Amino acid sequence: DGGITQSPKYLFRKEGQNVTLSCEQNLNHDAMYWYRQDPGQGLRLIYYSQIVNDFQKGDIAEGYSVSREKKESFPLTVTSAQKNPTAFYLCASSVDRLDYGYTFGSGTRLTVV
Amino acid sequence: DAKTTQPPSMDCAEGRAANLPCNHSTISGNEYVYWYRQIHSQGPQYIIHGLKNNETNEMASLIITEDRKSSTLILPHATLRDTAVYYCIVRGVYNTDKLIFGTGTRLQVFP
Numbered sequence: 001d002g003g004i005t006q007s008p009k010y011l012f013r014k015e016g017q018n019v020t021l022s023c024e025q026n027l028n029h030d031a032m033y034w035y036r037q038d039p040g041q042g043l044r045l046i047y048y049s050q051i052v053n054d055f056q057k058g059d060i061a062e063g064y065s066v067s068r069e070k071k072e073s074f075p076l077t078v079t080s081a082q083k084n085p086t087a088f089y090l091c092a093s094s095v096d097r098l099d100y101g102y103t104f105g106s107g108t109r110l111t112v113v
Numbered sequence: 114d115a116k117t118t119q120p121p122s123m124d125c126a127e128g129r130a131a132n133l134p135c136n137h138s139t140i141s142g143n144e145y146v147y148w149y150r151q152i153h154s155q156g157p158q159y160i161i162h163g164l165k166n167n168e169t170n171e172m173a174s175l176i177i178t179e180d181r182k183s184s185t186l187i188l189p190h191a192t193l194r195d196t197a198v199y200y201c202i203v204r205g206v207y208n209t210d211k212l213i214f215g216t217g218t219r220l221q222v223f224p
Contacts, residue, residue: 040216042200042215088154101147102212104156105156106156107154107155
């Protein structure tokens with residue numbers, strides 16, 4: 001079945017360490033997105049990419065970095081510059097059509113210890 | 114900022130229709146209304162979307178008022194598995210327009 005896979009489901013990081021969250025899709029979608037969700041809050045957009053080798057900052061990009069070397073993959077690195085990285089991270093993808101919904105992964109819960 | 118306003122929470126008895134309202138008074142003529150839901154600790158799930166006309170699929174119905182300033186998502190026969198946070202989102206027609214999530218409505222379906 002086609003879908004979007006995020007790994008790992010749970011991730012623990014020590015303060016000062018960088019960590020990379022994986023996001024892979026086999027839906028042949030052009031666009032991919034990273035969102036962050038804090039408890040009781042909605043989703044906030046970190047980065048998005050509409051095509052391979054191109055990506056744009058979202059609303060809260062500081063302290064994060066991404067790459068899009070393959071259509072299927074859009075990894076997110078949470079750097080030590082991110083002041084409050086503990087959160088639930090969600091990856092999504094979509095075709096480049098405005099009348100189409102996003103498909104979301106099941107998320108990665110990152111905890112800084 | 115989100116362009117929509119939703120009640121923070123609602124209850125619904127199992128088997129009854131759940132009607133979730135959404136206000137989007139500043140919607141422009143070519144913006145879509147999308148609905149997603151998020152079951153606890155999972156990724157959001159697409160439900161339905163519409164532009165002007167009412168829409169129905171296997172999950173729900175979407176009723177959009179004639180002036181397009183509000184809409185209602187209808188789950189015709191709610192089940193316990195429909196307990197989730199429901200997000201109403203307005204999205205523009207340009208490729209640069211992204212989904213912007215508010216805090217949604219927490220729907221609790223009870224037996």
